[in-house]
Amino acid sequence: MSYKPIPTVVPKDGFSASEDGQALRAAMKGIGTDEAAIIEILTARTNAQRQEIAKFFTSEYGRNLIDDLKSELGGKFESVIVALMQPPFEFLAHHLHKAMKGLGTDDQAVIEILCTRNKAEIQEIVDTYWRLYDRPLAEHICTETSGDFRRFLTLLVTGVRDEPGVVSVEKAKEDAQLLYNAGEGKLGTDEEVFNKILSHDSYEQLRIVFEEYKNLAGRTIEQSLKNELSGALLNAYLGVVECVQCPVTYLAKQLHNAVKGFGTDNNTLIRIIVSRSEIDLGNIKQEYERLYDKTLESVVKSETSGDYKKALVALIGGP
DSSP, rough: OOOOOOOOOOOTTTTHHHHHHHHHHHSSSSOOOOOOOOOOHTTSSOHHHHHHHHHHHHHHHHHHHHHHHHHOOOHHHHHHHHHHHHHHHHHHHHHHHHHHHSSOOHHHHHHHHHTTTHOOOOOOOHHHEEEEEEEEOOHHHHHOOOOOHHHHHHHHTTTTTOOOHHHHHHHHHHHHHHHHHHTTSSSSOOHHHHHHHHSSSHHHHHHHHHHHHHHHHHSSSHHHHHHOOHHHHHHHHHHHHHHHOHHHHHHHHHHHHSSSSSOOOOHHHHHHHHTTTTHHHHHHHHHHHHHHHHHHHHHHHHOOOHHHHHHHHHHHHOO
16 A cells, blocks of 8 residues: 655754754753753754754864763653654664663564664664674564564565566465465465565565455455464564554554553654654554554553653644
């Protein structure tokens, strides 16, 4: 499904790194902090513009803007502001590292980051991860996961997916048959076949594979996967399937999962809202309202508070 991406953060007209830098310095200098000024400036500039502000800050004041923000802010508000200041791929690499750090792994965070990025973006994440943490992302994933889930994630980060290009209906029919034979058509599941096809075929090609699968099996690939599998591997496969069909729907569902029930998954909330604000957060909030009959803004307002809430709402609201 193709759609015209609607960002909620766009380049600021008449942007001046020096004006913004001076305003941020004034907001943090002396006793007290002007949080409203920080929110107003940083949520209404693109990441490229924020990097220009950071450069001005260093050249003019000899100070690191992120360090100054960290010293003045705290809690989840600090997390979202620092997220806005990180270059996009550093931000994603940081979230992958965070998801695998310490006891246990946040499988869903790893799946969401890797399944919603194209081949070139994943390569950027891999390169950035190596630079920041001095270890290969694939190797870190291997130490934190196991079995077919580990094999699938490793395939995703090693760049085996075909480039977008000419699609083949014949190959799609063949792959649909292979998937059927590996799952519905036999006792048990041959995960190796699913791993190979779901990690190698381009998303354009997979879209046709899933159509052919439905023609062949009389049910959707999602229905078949849910019958055959469970746990992290199922979630990873479904992540790919849903992103092939419509990444906006997948991300709207992830946001819903982050706020439903008791407690809020703030890491997911920050990650999706910040990382998609310059891409398609406008589409995501429209899809959220379509799926759940309530606005993303109203849900975020009810689940968060204070300056943290104001920053997220400013990012969702758009220009």
